[in-house]
Amino acid sequence: MIDTVIFDIGKVLMGYSWEKYLHSIVGEDKIAYATLEQAIFLSPCWEEHDKGLMTEEEELWDFISNAPDYEPEIRAVYENLGQCTWPYDYADAWVKELKDKGLKVYALSNWPKHIYDQRRHVMTFLDQMDGCDMSYRTHSNKPDPEAFTGLFEHFGIDPEKAVFIDDNADNIEAAKKLGLHAIRFASYEQAKEELNQLL
Incomplete structure (x- = not known):
């Protein structure tokens, strides 16, 4: 029973979806969208962070290391990830x-x-x-x-x-x-x- x-x-x-939220950060910039998608949402870091073993700053740098040239955008995305x-x-x-x-x-x-x-x-x-x-x-x-x-x-x-x-x-x-x-x-x-x- x-x-x-x-x-x-x-x-x-x-x-759960990141598409609309990510567009709100980068607009219609397809290169930035694809770069941030790979650096954050499709990165192995994403699931690793679920384990709660890092500080928020460590998580941020985990993502930033995937696309250092996009640090400001990655920080902006991370700030309100809950919007996804x-x-x-x-x-x-x-x-x-x-x-x-x-x-x-x-x-x-x-x-x-x-x-x-x-x-x-x-x-x-x-x-x-x-x-x-x-x-x-x-x-x-x-x-x-x-x-x-x-x-x-x-x-x-x-x-x-x-x-x-x-x-x-x-x-x-x-x-x-x-x-x-x-x-x-x-x-x-x-x-x-x-x-x-x-x-």
Whole structure:
């Protein structure tokens, strides 16, 4: 019997896209756009920063080292990186619906502290949850098994009684190997229907 639902956040409960935000910094300069995209969002640094092992200044220099000639622009992008994320309209109601059914609800997500601090105030769905593990606190990113087992240990979760919802295929496979029921998120309607079939 399922008694727990574990959500990823990015692209599941919150939207994530850098295109519009990056254009707000560089306008229609295609070279600057492509350079900053590679230096920041598509850089291996991006996921590494999720682990919360660097200061903000160290993170900045990590990005700047990828395109030193664009230091002012990289600093401008980094200042308000939280603008790349926004809550989905259904997030609060979905979590509330699950809580009203008597389920435990948690979040397990890869987030850097810099962005989390900027966007926590709009992540109101977290206030209804029973707990969350953010990678910057645990220093472990999905799909690393430690990210999952850490959550189990923190909150006493039995993976065989839990459903994990994430948009990332690698994370879904890692979850299944640890005994979790898993739903790969493609849309709210699809994921909700698959979840309801398990409950």
